[in-house]
Amino acid sequence: MPTLSHLITRRHQVLPGFGLTLGFTLVYLSLIVLLPLSAVVFKTLSLSFAQFWEIVTAPRVVASYKLSFGASLLAAGINTVFGALLAWSLVRYRFPGRKLVDALVDLPFALPTAVAGIALTALYAGNGWLGKLLEPLGIKVAFTPLGVLVALVFIGLPFVVRTVQPILEDLELELEEAATCLGAHRWQIIRLVILPALTPALLTGFALAFARAVGEYGSVIFIAGNLPMVSEITPLMIITKLEQYDYTGATAIALVMLAVSFILLLVINSLQGWSAASSSSTGGRKS
Amino acid sequence: MLNNRLLLIASTTLMLAAPATRTSAAETTLLNVSYDVSRELYKDINPAFASYWKAKTGDSVTINQSHGGSSKQAGAVIAGLEADVITMNQSPDIDILVERGGLVAADWKKRLPYNAAPYTTTTVFLVRKGNPQGIKDWGDLTRPGLQVIVPNPKTSGNGRYTYLAAWGYALQKVGAGNTANGEKFAREFVTKLFANVPVLDGGGRGATTTFTQRGIGDVLVTFENEAALLAEEVGGGQFDVIYPSVSIEAAAPVAVVDKRGTRKAATAYLEFLFSPAAQDIIAKHHFRPRDPAVLKKYVSQFPPIKTFTVEDRLGGWKAVQQTHFADGGIYDQIIVR
Numbered sequence: 001m002p003t004l005s006h007l008i009t010r011r012h013q014v015l016p017g018f019g020l021t022l023g024f025t026l027v028y029l030s031l032i033v034l035l036p037l038s039a040v041v042f043k044t045l046s047l048s049f050a051q052f053w054e055i056v057t058a059p060r061v062v063a064s065y066k067l068s069f070g071a072s073l074l075a076a077g078i079n080t081v082f083g084a085l086l087a088w089s090l091v092r093y094r095f096p097g098r099k100l101v102d103a104l105v106d107l108p109f110a111l112p113t114a115v116a117g118i119a120l121t122a123l124y125a126g127n128g129w130l131g132k133l134l135e136p137l138g139i140k141v142a143f144t145p146l147g148v149l150v151a152l153v154f155i156g157l158p159f160v161v162r163t164v165q166p167i168l169e170d171l172e173l174e175l176e177e178a179a180t181c182l183g184a185h186r187w188q189i190i191r192l193v194i195l196p197a198l199t200p201a202l203l204t205g206f207a208l209a210f211a212r213a214v215g216e217y218g219s220v221i222f223i224a225g226n227l228p229m230v231s232e233i234t235p236l237m238i239i240t241k242l243e244q245y246d247y248t249g250a251t252a253i254a255l256v257m258l259a260v261s262f263i264l265l266l267v268i269n270s271l272q273g274w275s276a277a278s279s280s281s282t283g284g285r286k287s
Numbered sequence: 288m289l290n291n292r293l294l295l296i297a298s299t300t301l302m303l304a305a306p307a308t309r310t311s312a313a314e315t316t317l318l319n320v321s322y323d324v325s326r327e328l329y330k331d332i333n334p335a336f337a338s339y340w341k342a343k344t345g346d347s348v349t350i351n352q353s354h355g356g357s358s359k360q361a362g363a364v365i366a367g368l369e370a371d372v373i374t375m376n377q378s379p380d381i382d383i384l385v386e387r388g389g390l391v392a393a394d395w396k397k398r399l400p401y402n403a404a405p406y407t408t409t410t411v412f413l414v415r416k417g418n419p420q421g422i423k424d425w426g427d428l429t430r431p432g433l434q435v436i437v438p439n440p441k442t443s444g445n446g447r448y449t450y451l452a453a454w455g456y457a458l459q460k461v462g463a464g465n466t467a468n469g470e471k472f473a474r475e476f477v478t479k480l481f482a483n484v485p486v487l488d489g490g491g492r493g494a495t496t497t498f499t500q501r502g503i504g505d506v507l508v509t510f511e512n513e514a515a516l517l518a519e520e521v522g523g524g525q526f527d528v529i530y531p532s533v534s535i536e537a538a539a540p541v542a543v544v545d546k547r548g549t550r551k552a553a554t555a556y557l558e559f560l561f562s563p564a565a566q567d568i569i570a571k572h573h574f575r576p577r578d579p580a581v582l583k584k585y586v587s588q589f590p591p592i593k594t595f596t597v598e599d600r601l602g603g604w605k606a607v608q609q610t611h612f613a614d615g616g617i618y619d620q621i622i623v624r
Contacts, residue, residue, distance in 0.1 A: 125501035
């Protein structure tokens with residue numbers, strides 16, 4: 001989101017080409033992003049508001065929003081914590097097989113989502129390697145909302161690692177050393193020196209992981225069990241409508257998903273802008 | 288998701304564009320847009336038709352296949368996938384092409400024998416070896432505590448037939464002429480049955496995987512061709528097929544897409560499906576052939592079973608779609624617990 005404000009401030013600088021780049025940005029964004037999205041809006045406009053409201057507030061659909069957005073936020077949160085840890089060990093330590101681990105992180109990106117779904121289901125079903133151990137403890141993963149969460153954590157992992165990694169690499173060790181010399185404890189260093197520098201990247205990673213999770217269909221559909229009111233995700237509700245040739249109904253639900261995702265991403269992005277501004281203005285000394 | 292689907296369709300189509308042989312005779316390419324499970328069947332039928340066509344007319348014909356969920360495929364044809372023939376597993380997926388854009392003639396069912404369905408299958412039960420739960424008929428599926436695996440009727444034709452088979456069985460149980468009571472009983476019956484369903488997979492194959500690979504459920508309710516394949520070939524003798532007292536006839540309808548310039552070859556292709564040669568291939572793939580002679584030849588594979596159709600017992604697909612499967616319909620009401 002920072003494109004516009006950045007470009008405007010740059011107009012007064014020596015860098016030329018503001019008109020050209022802004023024009024290109026707008027045309028490109030319109031073509032790639034806005035055009036398909038406006039098709040969704042126009043298709044939905046053929047519904048009256050009452051019809052629209054009835055479709056998007058049907059109990060099953062509402063249950064699916066809760067699952068889709070709830071599980072996606074939770075999965076993005078889990079990925080933020082553990083993705084940051086992963087990035088930390090990949091950047092700060094040298095160990096045999098580091099390159100291998102580094103490459104493994106990207107695997108969820110490359111794997112066809114259906115493969116991920118089938119593999120996870122085979123693993124966590126009652127007769128799978130992990131399912132066999134977990135079910136006697138009363139923990140059912142496959143075919144429950146927990147399974148949805150597991151799949152979303154899997155597919156969202158690379159986002160946080162890959163956004164945090166370069167920032168960590170650029171973070172100078174001297175800063176931490178200086179903090180130690182000035183008498184800071186380890187926890188203080190993490191809290192006052194490292195975290196403020198990482199927060200914008202963490203938020204970006206969170207936003208990306210969340211956005212990916214909300215739209216995810218392929219992997220989740222295998223492990224969810226798809227029981228109405230319990231484990232149906234919103235994309236499944238859309239597919240269900242499409243199967244019945246109810247294209248407007250499908251776009252109505254899609255529009256709600258889009259709107260909610262957009263608002264959440266906007267909030268996350270402004271949080272990120274705010275934290276970047278405050279950490280740079282206070283020199284990373286905010287508490 | 289949508290993009291993935293289009294890509295998939297596009298790539299399947301491209302992949303199958305086989306090089307045509309250079310001859311002086313005319314060359315035709317047909318695209319057969321079909322549902323998921325028919326992939327293997329048409330892989331066997333297509334070369335048979337090509338050699339038949341070559342012998343008859345001297346022309347070469349190449350048939351490309353595109354497969355996917357039945358309704359998705361119909362949607363792709365509406366959106367512009369250039370199909371010459373469509374071969375589906377339920378007639379609503381062809382009727383929609385009549386309604387939207389008039390891609391198929393309204394009288395498509397009358398243009399070919401047997402209501403334009405060259406083969407049928409029916410809904411049966413697959414149980415674990417030796418039938419430990421003693422499941423014999425639809426009534427057993429509503430037993431409390433039993434786990435029944437059924438694909439999602441909202442997204443799968445297979446699941447829809449299962450639901451309708453159970454409904455039709457319940458109506459019969461009450462007896463004809465007792466419509467009001469029949470509806471009430473059927474509703475309770477199907478509610479109890481679906482309360483026993485622990486997982487609703489998107490399609491028939493998904494349900495099969497859940498039952499056979501994940502070991503979930505006491506009984507899988509699915510098409511005879513799928514059950515036979517599992518019991519005899521890929522299941523390794525771990526499963527038995529159970530035939531209920533009555534079930535639903537699931538006919539697989541076919542039609543020519545009229546707007547294309549390949550009518551002659553396309554029509555011949557569909558007519559070929561009813562020939563003894565093609566009917567024999569169909570029977571080998573565990574689908575019930577229409578040709579009585581072929582059916583007789585494979586009688587051990589296809590035990591006789593009483594069936595009813597959506598048209599004769601449930602008032603036709605249109606009515607069924609509206610009362611049962613539309614949003615807020617009976618299926619939605621019974622499944623929301």
